[in-house]
Amino acid sequence: MASTLSRLGNWFNERAPGFMPMYRKHMTEYYAPKNFNLWYYFGSLALLVLVNQIITGIFLTMNYKTSAAEAFNSVEYIMRDVEWGWLIRYMHSTGASLFFVVVFLHMFRGIMYGSFKKPRELVWVLGMLIFLALMAEAFMGYVLPWGNMSFWGAKVIISLFGTIPFIGDTLVQWIMGDYLPADSTLNRFFALHVIALPLVLLLLVVLHLAALHEVGSNNPDGVDVKHGPKGNRWSPDKPTDAIPFHPYYTVKDSFGVGFFLMIAAFIIFFAPTFGGWFLEHDNFTPANNLVTPTHIKPSWYFTPFYAILRMIPSFLGTAVWGVLGMFGAILLLGLLPWIDRGEVRSVRYRGLGFRIGLAVLVISFLALGLVGAGVTAELIPVWFPGADVTTVENAFGRLMVLGYFGFFVFLFIYTHFGFEKTKPVPERVTTHD
Incomplete structure (x- = not known):
């Protein structure tokens, strides 16, 4: 088995010689400070939830209808008739909320430990662009189930652009494609939510990680790891007080992933609406432009x-x-x-x-x-x-x-x-x- 794997590895390296140097740069030879604490789990957890959202979103699109007349019923069809459809839908809806939980905590850690300071300004700015793209992605995804709160939420949020002087009303109609949220709104939001914004998010995430690995990770002390004659136990020319990201932090992050998945599974199986916080009660009724929810x-x-x-x-x-x-x-x-x-x-x-x-x-x-x-x-x-x-x-x-x-x-x-x-x-x- 070892010989077979070795031959496969050699075959792959001969045909993709740039892959292994890239892997080593970002994994086995990327040295991270050895004093990471609990707050440093949330970056990897955000990446995990992003993967979950993409995979579950792909399966949801297979049965979703981008029509004001059929969108709500297609979601009910997924929940009731598609094999394991309820699980995929709850994984996606719960994942959306948990995405923001881990992103907010990830941002708070950055502020608390000064991860936005020189030389990591670009890392922080890219992270904020990810946050903006994520908000746009979440808003458009929130509209797609076409429940009553989705409809009125879309109307209220899009109407904000009407406050822009001179072009506001025209801009609102251009975004919605109609005088009220309707088929055209769903179609363009679906395209942006499923194709355009995920591509933007993935690109920004890659740039965010690449920028981080160029300047190195911050740590709870806010002190740069030292490069000196003593080096560390692995190699004298490597940073002092730092360890390879793989396998040390990949193993450590796997523990955080396991704990996080247990919490996510509990919510999905026992409290998927989370008392109306993750899935609002008004969104379990079809969109109706004549019936306004009590509290939008x-x-x-x-x-x-x-x-x-x-x-x-x-x-x-x-x-x-x-x-x-x-x-x-x-x-x-x-x-x-x-x-x-x-x-x-x-x-x-x-x-x-x-x-x-x-x-x-x-x-x-x-x-x-x-x-x-x-x-x-x-x-x-x-x-x-x-x-x-x-x-x-x-x-x-x-x-x-x-x-x-x-x-x-x-x-x-x-x-x-x-x-x-x-x-x-x-x-x-x-x-x-």
């Missing part, structure tokens, strides 16, 4: 940005400021390498102000998610009997908007004008055992 809201992973849109009031007779605020909230994340000029990367050694600011950012983001999902509107009458729900919700939501944007303003002033008092940073990563 997007999927949970869009709710923080939707809340920003809602909480910013109209000014000078236009609602464009809310739209600008919503997109600005994402743009500011992409500009972090230039907003934060702190000399220290990791939160472990940064000043107290940065830690408090990061906590405010997280709390504000989560609270905005609750506002956008309508949870606060349900809790206010319970916590504050007799209070005007709209007034209290607007006050709370606008405070959280200030907290979110305030983080970036504070970070710019805090780091550009030298107010940050940092702790001593170690010369080497602190885990050597």
Whole structure:
């Protein structure tokens, strides 16, 4: 068997001589810091979920109908009559939500440990482009089941472009292909969701990984691994305090994958709707342009940005400021390498102000998610009997908007004008055992 595999390997290498050097560069000879912790699982988990979404999406397209008259029924056909169709559909819908869970945690780790700082600015910007493409992909996929919330969600989100001066109304009709979401909307969203955006996502992921492997991975200490005369135990010319990605981190990531799959399987088999968070109850009824859901809201992973849109009031007779605020909230994340000029990367050694600011950012983001999902509107009458729900919700939501944007303003002033008092940073990563 060993001889046969060796001959096959030689045969392959003779015909694809560039494959093995590429494999070694990105796997066995890619040295990653040896002090990775729990937060470093989420990058590989995001790649895992991306593969799941592509594979399950392929099977779903085999029975889906891109027609306003048949789309909802085709999804019901998949759920009820296609062999294992219910499992494929729930793997895809649960995977969409879990994708954003791991991506949000992956982004938080990058902010916490300063992975956006020099020389990894390009890695961060490519990651933010992946995030934007993922949001577009998720929105278009959300419309395809053609439930009632899908229909009204599409109408509301696409109508946001109507706030653009002069060309807004024309742009809305051009995107929808009609005066209301209809067959043409489904057809173009299906094409973008199934073909165009997955190709963009895959290209950006490859570029993201390639850029990362050019500059090397960051670590919880935010300290670059050392290149010196001592080297490491494997080779004297390799980085100190670093180990080959394969097999060490591929084995470690396999443990994280196993644990993640158990959580995903529990949700798929026992709580696929996740109480209406992963699959809204209104989406189990067909789209109807005459019946508006009680509360129109997007999927949970869009709710923080939707809340920003809602909480910013109209000014000078236009609602464009809310739209600008919503997109600005994402743009500011992409500009972090230039907003934060702190000399220290990791939160472990940064000043107290940065830690408090990061906590405010997280709390504000989560609270905005609750506002956008309508949870606060349900809790206010319970916590504050007799209070005007709209007034209290607007006050709370606008405070959280200030907290979110305030983080970036504070970070710019805090780091550009030298107010940050940092702790001593170690010369080497602190885990050597």
